[in-house]
Amino acid sequence: MNPWNFSVQILAGRPEEWFGVSVIRLKEILSRMPALGHLIVLAGLLIALVPTYSDRDQYLDKPLAQINFYGLQNVDVGEAADSVPLAVGDPVTLESLNASVRALYATGYFKDVTLKAQLTSDDRVILNFQVVELPRISDITIRGMEELYEADLKTVLPIKEGDVYSLQEAQEAVGALEDKYRSEGFFLAAVWLDTGDVDPETNTIELRYIIDEGESIPISRINILGTSHLDPENMLAILDHKEEGIFEDGVFSESKFEQDKYKILAYAKSNGYVNAEIDPSATGYEIRWRNPSKPEEGRVVIITYKINEGQIRYFGGYSLEHDSQAINLERNPPERKIKTKENQNPVFTAEQLLSFTEFNPSESGEIFDEGKFFRDRSNLQQAYSSQGYVFAQIQPYFTTF
Missing domain, CATH: 3.10.20.310 (membrane protein fhac)
Incomplete structure (x- = not known):
């Protein structure tokens, strides 16, 4: 065993401590020990290599023999070792030492890392990490x-x-x-x-x-504004929130408040108002005293939704066509040069596809139900999937007349 070993001390702390105290003391020590070589590296951490007798060549650029950890309490030694970017046999350099200490701090597991090193009898390096874990x-x-x-x-x-x-x-x-x-x-x-x-x-x-927990605050009133043709009472009936009453506790929930926005829109769109929107500037809730003159009666929530209906739309019928460029290859191989509507050989004919829909030609002129339309589109997609065409696309186009 070589008795002249290097010690590597990692000085971690606030930068002002390094420059205000540590460096000054290091200079004082070195001034009293002129025979010792020294090297200071500043790179986020301060590493001071102070050889006890020999020069740094006895320590640096030697192969790594072993890594030990001391002070581990809750961190697995294997996890700590995996975070160090050094493996047995790698040459030990200042860069690799800095990287190893930075990597240990980067795990977020440690509040202090001290590194000491020694040489083995066969001129290899053992690194000993003394760590203090965060709780x-x-x-x-x-x-x-x-x-x-x-x-x-x-x-x-x-x-x-x-x-x-x-x-x-x-x-x-x-x-x-x-x-x-x-x-x-x-x-x-x-x-x-x-x-x-x-x-x-x-x-x-x-x-x-x-x-x-305090007290839960009941809903005293739900307002639905902006309706010209839709009935607010019908909307109130489908909401998750209810006003407090004999059979309802009316407890407010923010998640239900958001869900009810979509229920109002779904109701409007199923009744022909496909462009209906909730006005965010006039939609919300507020907490008030139930009776301002009697605070002991507690507080209540008042909810307000404002809807912009837009124009009503009517069902004008379905027109179904196959894309001649995307018609299935098994029934329409490439050698068939002519691909017209008359000689297409699709998986389903237009008449068959119409039989899968809820809307039927006799409903032309009735109020457009967007929910029914989406179900029809899903039914067509399912029909193709049942025949193995899981990537078939149903592309809708709307025409206003």
Whole structure:
């Protein structure tokens, strides 16, 4: 074993510490030890190579013999080793040492990495990484919930048990839980984060979220504005949200509020108003006191939807044609030079295709139902798929007359 070994010290910390203290002290030490060679490399990390007697050639550019890790608690040694861009037999260079330390920090698992090296008797290098891990989350508990399930609440958290602990992410989870409660109608819910101390033996920490659900706020009124021909009462009947009453609790849910927008549009489009739109500037909800003079009666939600109907459309019949350039090759091989409507040999004739549709010629002039049209298109696609033509395309063209 060569007694004259190099030590490689990785100085991690704030840059002002490097330049304000560490470099000054290093210069002072070197000024008192003129016989020792030194090299300082600044590249995100400060690496100081201080040979105890010999020069750096005894250490650098030698093949790597082994990598050891010390201080691991929750990180698997194999995972740590895989993150180091060095393999046994590779030459050890300043660049590879820097890259190795950067790679370990980049995993997000460590708050401190120290690297020391030694030479073996056969002139190879052993790298010893001394690490200090960041704590892990051992357990996440949610307390105080009554209306929602803990399992459902945990699905919205940006963290999970086993993750590296980050105070910022733990606090972001507070907002995620409050958003979840608001989406379910609990606008007055509040969430607090309580963390325990880090267990020094396991280097883990427990997170506890305390919830005050507050009260759910009922819907006192649902307004549908902008209708000239459509009946708002018919729209109200199909909505998921209901106003509070004897048989309805009327609890507001943001997800239902969004779903009901699509239900209103679907109703309009199935009644001929295919260009109907929800006006976002006049659609929303607001929370008010039920009785401003009696706050003890609580608050209510008022929902307003505004629809722009557009013009009504009527069904004028179907016209079905086959694309002569895309007609199937088995029935119409390339050697058939003439491809006209008269001598096409399609999988289905136009008459057969019309038999698959809900709309029929006798309904020409009736109000256009977009839902029925989409079902017809799906039926035609399914007919071709049943014959093995899964990539057949049904391309609609609309004509106004």
